[in-house]
Amino acid sequence: MSDVYGAISDDAIQRIINDTHVKAPFLFNYVAPSIRFVQDDAGRLVDTEELWVTCSPVEDSPLDGEVPRFTRMQPFSLPGIPVKLPYCIQIIDAALDFHPGNIIALPPELPSPLSEQNFSMSAMVQFGMACIPDKLSALQPIPNLAKHVWRLPVLPVTELVCFTLNVFAFGRVTVTPENIGAGIPFDRIGLAVGGIEIVDIEPRGLENVVECYLIAMLKSYVLPKLILSLEDQVVKSLGLTVTSKLTAGLPDNPAIEENELRIWLDVKVI
Amino acid sequence: MSDVTFSVNESTFKAVFNKAYPGKKLNFNESGSKVLVWLGVEGEIHIEGAGGIEFEDGNTFLLKELEIGWDKLILRLGLDVPNVEIGKFCLLRMPRSIPFWGDAPFLGDECLVEFPGVTLFTGKPDIGPFKLNLNAIIPYIVTEIGGRYFIYINKEKDSSGKFYQMVHAKPTAVDVDPISISDTMGKLPAIIQGGIYYAASQMIKYIPQTWMVDVVLSFLGFPTLTAFLLDLLDIHDDVEDWLMDVLNVSIGIDNVLYQLIFQEMLESKELFKIEDPYPFIDAKTLDVSDFGGYKTTPAGSTFELPAITAPVTDAAVEFAEDNMFIRFNFGI
Structure with missing residues (x-):
C-alpha cells in the first residue's frame, strides 16, 4: 500500500471557494478597466483615471492589508473601432462536487447521476461588455476631447452590458506517467472532460467556442492545480523534506469517491 | 466525515520518528557502592532511532526496539581497604x-x-577513584530498550512565532533491560586487568615504603598488589559477569538509562505539524499594476498580499488499520 494518504471533501472545497471569494475577490473578478476623466474645479479636463466597471458589485476583502478586488485584464479591440473596449468576467458562484454527487444538480443535457470516479462542477459566470455610444459627440462638452478620443487607451464607460452564463461540466482525473529525464519519473495529472453544458446559449457555434475555452481552463489549470495542491499539502504537513510520487498499482489514484478527492503517495524521507 | 484526512503508514511514521530524535548526546554520571568498593560510571549515549514500531488501535504505539549508540563508557572504582x-x-x-x-x-x-x-590502607578511600576506560568494548554492548508511547495533537507556537497543530509522541512507559556485553573479541579481561595494573602502579607511587606493602601482601597471601586489588574488587575468572554485576546491580544502569531516555523523549520535538491557520493561498508579493480596486492604492510598485487562511478545528490524531490518521476541519 502507499506510504502517505490525503483526502479532502468536496464540502470543504466548497467552503474554501466561498471563503476565498470573500477574502480574495480578485481571484473571481477579472476586469479590463475603463477610464474616467478628472476635471478641476473649473470643469477643465486635467487627467484620466482608471474606472473598474463591473456587472455585479464587489465588496472589499475583510482582510487587513492590501487586497485588490480585481485582476487586471487587457481591453480588447474590434475591427472598425479604433479604441479598445473594457469588459469584465465575474465568477459569481462556483461549485465542485465529487462522486456520488450531492451538491450540483446537473442539467438534463448531461448524464446524471455521476459515474464512479467522476466529478461535476458548476459556475455562474457574468460577462460585461462595453457598448459603443451612438454619438461620441456626447463627449464633446469636455474641451479638446473629441479630436483625441480615439487616442484614449480604452473607451470611457460607466456601465457595461451584462449577461450571465450558467456552466456545468463533468469529468474525471487522468494520470500519465512520464519520464522527465535522468530517470526521474513524473506523473502528469490531467483532466478528461466528459461533457460540458452552457445553459441557454445560442447559437451552437458560440456555445462551442465558449465550451472550448472553458475546457482548456479546466484541463490546464483548475483541477490539476487542486490535485497538486493536495499532494503538496500532504507532503508539507509531514514537516519534512520528502520526495513523493503517486503510488502505482492502484485502480484509481488520485481517486474521486465518497465525496472526497483522494491521493496516495509513496514518499522518501530525506 | 472530516474536511481533511492525512494518514501515514508505519514505515513512514518510523522514518519521521527517527528524524525527530536526532543523535543528541545524552550524558550521565552515576555512582553506587558496595562493601569496600565505591563505584561510578560516566557514560554518553545517543538515540539512533526506532528499530521497530507497531501501531496499536487508539492513540498509542509500541516502540519495540529503540536503538542506542554508546559514545563513552568509563567505570570509576575506588577501594576503601580495611586498615x-x-x-x-x-x-x-x-x-x-x-x-x-x-x-x-x-x-x-x-x-x-x-x-x-x-x-x-588508612586513606578514605585508599585507592582511587581510578578509571577503567571501557570504550573499547562499546561495540559489544547490547542495550534493549522498548516503550509504549501515546500521540496527541495540540496547537502550539514554534520558534518563529507561527502556530501549528503539532503531533507529538510522548512515552508512557520505557522499558530498559539490563545491559549485556557480547564480548566476542575477548577483550574484556585484558581491559580490566590493564586498568587494575594501572591503578596498582598509581597507588604504589603514593606509598613510600612499598617494600612494606609487599611484606604485608605476602602475609595476606597475595603475590602482587594487582592480585590483591582484583580480589578486593571480587574480579575472578568471569570478568564479563563481574562487569555486568557492577553496571546492572551496583550502579543500576538500566534505571539511569530509563531516566535519561524518558526525559529526552518528553522534550522531543513534534513529529508532524500542520499550519494553523491553514493557508489556502500563501502570502506573496504582487505587482500593483496587475490588479485594481484597492481600498488604498499601495504607494510602491508592489504590495504584500496576506495569506488566505482558515483556522483548523477539531484536529484529531489516532491509529487505525496500521496507519496514523490526522483529521481536521476548517473553521469557515
Missing part, C-alpha cells in the same frame, strides 16, 4: 650464641633489624 595493622616484630635477631665461638660477644639475642609496625 591492616602489623605490629613491630623482629626481622633479624642476633643469636644468643655463635657456633665455634660461644656466647655472642655483644647484642646477644638482641633484634638487629626490627619491622617497625605499620597500619596500611
